[in-house]
Amino acid sequence: MELTIDHLSKQYGSQTALHDLSLRCVPGVLGLVGPNGAGKTSLMRMLATLLAPSAGTIRWNGQDIHAHGQALRQVLGYLPQDFGVYPEFTGRQFLRYLAAMKGLSSDQIKRRVDELLELVNLEEAADRKLPTYSGGMKQRVGIAQALLGDPELLIVDEPTAGLDPAERVRFRMLLASLTRQRIIILSTHIISDVEAVASRFVILQAGRVLRDTTPEALLAAAAGSVWSVIVDQATASRLQNSYQVSTMLSQMNGVALRLVSPTRPHEHAVVVDPNLEEAYLLTMSKQAVRA
C-alpha cells in the first residue's frame, strides 16, 4: 500500500495552489496542516481524483491515478470539507443508499451499514432524519460513508471543524481506531487533532511542503523556545506586540503568559515544555522571519 505524489502542481488561472509537491505515504495517519489557502483542500481533491493536477503525478501502488482513476476510487474513502446530507433520509437510509450506489449487494448493504453504525456509535440515532443530527453526529455519518468500502486510502478534510470538544474527542478516537492497514490523510487547523492521532505531521505553506516531520520531532525542535512568565497588564500588552503569545491568562497576581520565542522574551521568563501547537507556531514564526 503506497501513495506517491511526485512534483505535483495546481494552478487556478494565475493562482498557484500547489507548487512542485512531492510526498510518499505509507499506512498510518498523516496530519496535514497549514494556514488558510495553503493548498490542503486542492491536494485532497486531487488525491480523491476530483480535481486534475496541472503538472506532476499521483500514483497508487505504482499506477498513475489519472490514468487508473477507477482502481483508486475502489479503495478510496473521502470525507470532504463541505459534506452535505440528504435531508429526507435517516442515517441508516443514507448509508444504505450510498452503499447501493457503490454496488454492494443487499446482504452486504445491511451487514456493512449495521457494522458502521455500531463503529461510529450511531445505532440509537440511525432511524432519525439527518437534519436532527448534531454537527458531530453528521461528521460521524460522514466518516461512516467514507468507510463503506473498507478503504485502504482514507482522506478526511477538516473533519473536526465546528465540533464541540466532546464530539471532537469522540471523532479522534474513532479515527485512531481505524489506523491499522490504511493510509489516512487528515487535514485540520486543529493541531491537537494531529497530536492525538497522527504519526506524521506535514505542514503546507503557500502550496509547498514547509515541514515533513513527526509530532515528536517538531516538539523536540521547539524545546527551549517556549516560555512562561507572569507580568502586569501593561507588560503583557507590550510582550504581545513583540512576541508570539500562545496563551494569556489573567490571574490574581498578574497576567500569566506562554510565549513562543527562540530567545528569552523577558528577564523573568522561564523555559517550559512546548505543546504541539506552540511547536507549530514557532515553525511558522521562523518562516515568517525568513520571508
Ligand SMILES: Nc1ncnc2c1ncn2[C@@H]1O[C@H](COP(=O)(O)OP(=O)(O)OP(=O)(O)O)[C@@H](O)[C@H]1O
Ligand atoms: N476553484 C478555485 N479557483 C481559484 N482559486 C482557487 C480555487 N480553489 C482554491 N483556490 C485558491 O488556491 C489556493 C489554495 O486553496 P485550498 O482551498 O486548496 O487551500 P486550503 O489549505 O484548503 O485552505 P483552507 O484552510 O482555507 O481550507 C488558495 O489561494 C485559494 O484561493
